[in-house]
Amino acid sequence: MSALTALTGLHAAQADIANTSNNIANVNTVGYHKSRTEFADLYSTPPFSDPKKQTGLGTRLAHVGKSFNQGSFEQTGNTLDLAIQGQGFFALQPEKDNGEMSFSRAGSFGLNSDGNVVNAGGSFMLSYPSAEDGTVLSKSIIQPLNVPSFRGNPTATSNTSVTLAVPTGSKSQGTQDAVPATNAFDPDDNTSYAFTSPFSIFNDEGIAQEAELYFVMTDIPDATNTETRYEVHMSVDGVPFTPASPLTVAFDESGVQIEGEDPIAFTSDGRTINLDFADSSMLADDFAVVTLEHDGEAPRGLSNLEVDGNGIVWANYSGTETIALGQVVLANFTNLNGLSPVGDSSYKATATSGEPYYGQSGISGFGNIRAGSLEQANVDLTSELVELIAAQRNYQASAKALETSNSLSQTILQLR
Numbered sequence: 001m002s003a004l005t006a007l008t009g010l011h012a013a014q015a016d017i018a019n020t021s022n023n024i025a026n027v028n029t030v031g032y033h034k035s036r037t038e039f040a041d042l043y044s045t046p047p048f049s050d051p052k053k054q055t056g057l058g059t060r061l062a063h064v065g066k067s068f069n070q071g072s073f074e075q076t077g078n079t080l081d082l083a084i085q086g087q088g089f090f091a092l093q094p095e096k097d098n099g100e101m102s103f104s105r106a107g108s109f110g111l112n113s114d115g116n117v118v119n120a121g122g123s124f125m126l127s128y129p130s131a132e133d134g135t136v137l138s139k140s141i142i143q144p145l146n147v148p149s150f151r152g153n154p155t156a157t158s159n160t161s162v163t164l165a166v167p168t169g170s171k172s173q174g175t176q177d178a179v180p181a182t183n184a185f186d187p188d189d190n191t192s193y194a195f196t197s198p199f200s201i202f203n204d205e206g207i208a209q210e211a212e213l214y215f216v217m218t219d220i221p222d223a224t225n226t227e228t229r230y231e232v233h234m235s236v237d238g239v240p241f242t243p244a245s246p247l248t249v250a251f252d253e254s255g256v257q258i259e260g261e262d263p264i265a266f267t268s269d270g271r272t273i274n275l276d277f278a279d280s281s282m283l284a285d286d287f288a289v290v291t292l293e294h295d296g297e298a299p300r301g302l303s304n305l306e307v308d309g310n311g312i313v314w315a316n317y318s319g320t321e322t323i324a325l326g327q328v329v330l331a332n333f334t335n336l337n338g339l340s341p342v343g344d345s346s347y348k349a350t351a352t353s354g355e356p357y358y359g360q361s362g363i364s365g366f367g368n369i370r371a372g373s374l375e376q377a378n379v380d381l382t383s384e385l386v387e388l389i390a391a392q393r394n395y396q397a398s399a400k401a402l403e404t405s406n407s408l409s410q411t412i413l414q415l416r
Contacts, residue, residue: 083374165287201296211237234273308371335354
């Protein structure tokens with residue numbers, strides 16, 4: 001009997017060493033909660049036994065408890081590294097649309113190939129849907145948080161407006177050799193036009209195209225004429241666009257624009273781009289395009305992410321538009337020690353833990369989300385090393401008790 005009692009002590013010490021070793025191994029695991037082995041003594045209590053003479057039968061592992069004390073924070077600077085200061089867990093789902101939920105304090109998140117916010121194990125972080133201004137739309141719906149890489153639909157350029165500053169005097173002729181030019185207009189012959197200006201437009205897929213404007217001087221002020229005129233030509237990716245009627249930009253002797261303010265349609269292969277030069281003028285300076293506007297659009301790329309103190313995730317696109325994508329969901333439980341650990345610093349709900357209840361950062365019963373930080377393991381390495389020494393001592397003592405029991409048995413067997 002004493003051998004069996006000593007054996008239970010060996011098993012208990014071995015479990016204690018294994019648990020302590022696991023704590024030490026996870027000292028750098030983000031969001032890990034240290035475990036504590038709890039033991040219970042064993043007694044046999046048959047009817048009519050004398051309680052004064054009962055001897056214990058050893059020990060057993062009663063429970064491996066978790067310590068949910070707050071771990072320290074490490075600043076990472078990564079927006080999607082999230083930590084909870086206070087109570088609560090991140091709600092996770094293994095698949096986008098289904099799967100048993102898990103809960104974790106490990107907030108090391110990133111984006112997968114579809115733009116969903118996931119942890120290192122690929123589980124989806126859940127959120128409340130929100131309007132673009134950050135207003136939460138529903139607290140009864142939780143869903144994976146998605147961060148689109150682009151925003152907006154591609155739109156081909158249909159209308160272009162250019163404001164020119166055309167030089168006066170001798171500079172007004174630019175590279176053109178004469179007025180009219182000696183040779184017919186040729187994009188490859190800069191003596192056949194005075195000025196040229198490149199600019200970008202978009203096709204119907206939102207892809208930028210290189211357009212080019214050419215200004216051929218057709219009238220220059222002289223004794224009989226006070227006006228300055230340019231005929232405009234356009235090409236897109238080297239393909240000429242033909243105007244519905246010649247587009248002329250003209251100025252009077254004071255440099256005030258007198259023609260070219262009304263749009264003219266330029267067409268090629270069924271595509272039409274309306275072009276005008278409203279508000280242009282002549283100045284005593286070099287040729288320049290003052291403003292250029294067009295109505296084409298390309299999808300705007302994601303330029304920045306931010307998670308505020310309320311857990312709202314904000315996305316900025318092309319530095320011009322910031323919208324809310326959702327609010328991070330937090331979960332909590334009535335009995336934390338009833339949670340079942342499933343690895344990856346995650347837990348699943350059990351009947352003992354109770355069903356999760358959900359909330360958000362900063363409200364009663366939940367902690368505050370800190371972006372750019374990670375909660376480290378709440379393991380005190382010094383304490384664990386001391387615990388390991390104590391467990392080793394207990395193991396050795398139980399082994400000695402087993403050895404003593406064996407010696408007693410041998411003594412009895414040797415009696416004659």
